[in-house]
Amino acid sequence: MSTPILEIRRLNKHFGPTYANKNIDFTLKKGEIRGLIGENGSGKSTLISQIAGVQSPDSGEMLVDGKPYSPHSPIDAYDHKISMVLQELGVVGNLPVAANVFLGRTKQFTKYGILNKKKMNRAVAEQFEKWDLPMPPHGKQIGSMMIETRKLIELVRALSVDPDIILLDEITQSLSLNNREKLYELLKRLKDMGRSAILITHDVEEMIEITDTITVLRDGAVVGNLVSAETTPDEIKRMMVGREIEGDLYRSDQSASFDDEVVLSVKNMSVEGELEDITFDVHAGEILGFCGLSDSGIHSVGRAVYGLSKATPDSVYLKAKNLYIKNSTQALKNNVGYVPKDRDTEAMMISDSIRENFTMPSMNELTGPVGFVSPGEMKKLAREMVGKLSVKCESISQQVNALSGGNKQKINLGRWLAKDLKLLILDCPTRGVDVGVKAYIYTLMIEAKKNKIATILISDELPEVLGMADRLIVMKDGKMTGMLKRDEEFTEQAIIGVMI
């Protein structure tokens, strides 16, 4: 692990007056797994997207194997054996798995202009088998698949070019525990093969465990290069935010505490092909956690309760309002909020402004008697929330797609907190956010608990549900397999036991 494969020298990138990357220098060696960490908006994704050819640097140079490297597109990067799973890239929802993996590279399966689909399907199955990843349903359009499956398909697409360097931007947070383990194994294999990886994740402990070296970014600049085995989470956090972060992120009490009043009562709820016979109550001031391995159905629970999927009739009873939730409009009108896992696709209007995104769930409250929506009131609410949540933006008119992941998530969650909620459903609320924003989101959840809001917390992160939930429902294959209450025995081992 001594020969450099990628060298980055004095790389600069700015958007208008804002420096996204400032004089970045680092060297990636063969067989090295390097982590990139920093707060949201610190320039990690911008840096990695320049290496991937999605964006071009304003100045500076990159060398691959000692030769100048200036990619103009991800295809250029592929040609240099650099592949990626990035936030900017994605999948083509109306195509099946094989077409997504080999899109733009189908010549190898073409003879006399005719595409040999059998050969292409065989090749994709071989790739999934080679990397020991679960093969998704073969002929199905991947738009209908879960975000985790789509990320795995992107990962296989990146691996299928036999890369010397693989760039992974926040992939682990889309994966459930078992697939995350597979990814770690895969990285070890790549390392053994002399391949290199650059990995972005907001999970500091995970980064220390799976990387060799860590580059910490703050305000677009490198503030330190660390050897993973010689550093601590606290040191990294301190370097990321420029100050000491003390104490635990999660709630400190060790026992469940909530009111007797039942806010939501779910009885024998099923969703065809997704959930079977789900029954639970959520109380005022309670945080009810859901966890499970991939395909356990935890994410379907949120959608079904909020009325987004076709659940058993009269199975979701909002006791606080004395009604059965039938659809999302009814849920919204009756003080139920939902923060989905797939933020950019299912939650945000990413081409619209911060103002529109903040005010959309509160439209009923902002609309006057004759249907007039006061622009002044909209601005006032958006400004208040931007200030309260410290959203880093130019103005409330800025488009949401220009914001970093963490700031998007602040809007995604914060807009519900502007309402007088009875029930809040959170599906992976800290996915793709840094430690600072994470701590802030947990603070908001504790505040919501104090305000007697019932919260359903669905998460792929065991420490998160352990740290925040009063009670925890474990699921497997669309069914509930156990329920645990917050006490001294509320541990990862106990949960994994029920989970598996």
Next chain:
Amino acid sequence: MQKELSVSRGEKRQNSVLIFLLFIAVLAVIACIVDFLTDGMFLEAKNAQVMISNSIYPTFIAWGLCFLFACGYTDLSLGGVVILGSFASCAFGNAFGYPGVILGGLVVGTLLVFINFNIFAFTKIPSWIASISLAMIYEALAVFLRANSATKKFIDVELSRDFRALGQFPVNLILLAACFVIVYFVYNRMSIGLNIQAIGGNKAVSKSLGVNIPKTLLLVGLICGLLIGASAVIQESYNVKTTALSGLASIQFIFKPLAIALLAQILQRWINIILVVPFCSLVIYAVFNVMTFFGIPSGTLQDVCLCIFLIVFGIIGQRGVKEVVK
């Protein structure tokens, strides 16, 4: 896993064939019932022939629309293109025989649709807006050619009896079968077909993964143009004379093909879209044929039914459609 995969593929293919056979069986049963209700007139050889012949040229337009929809575009000027293509087919056919009939329609159809796609690809104007303007231009051109004394004598005439075979049964059916094979392969078995569908699914991702967007769009223009040109040739050979339309009336040329394409989009969950289009075309024309048998006036109530079909097919076709994922 390899074995599992091939088993599931085999099962899938078997299911598709079964569904297709079931679809044909259902159509046959309905046809028999309708035949009974119309005292045997519906399935009379002559009536069946008329229905089939009527349904062929819209099938070509519907195939063209399938390509357009697959890459996320709409072209409302296709009716105008068919009119101009038919004029060319007639004028050159009467002058040069079959080569003139075929090349006249194909060249004009391909050229005009290719121009349309250049405009869509490079100006970035929403295609439905650009195509309405183009429809008006093509209509105006058709009216001008029809009114101008120098060109009227070539256009305002019937296609000679000697060169009408391409629109007559069973030559038109043979042409349809031959074109089906080509269109099926292009859409399903060639990289261009895959790229077209990828652009429609997620343009940005497709571009990032190396799909040449302008080149693909121009190729769609070429393929779609050839299909519209072929439609013009068959239409002229079958109807022998085409009327110039104005005030966007040419859009009605694509109403039935639009209904066909939308119905095919619904059925594509079970049957390949290119395969199902000719059957959908036959179904739509059969429905109108039955309405005529039952005395429902054409031009008024039949048109209302067509519009209702369009809306219903559109609604069903969009059910369960997810937005582009990232």
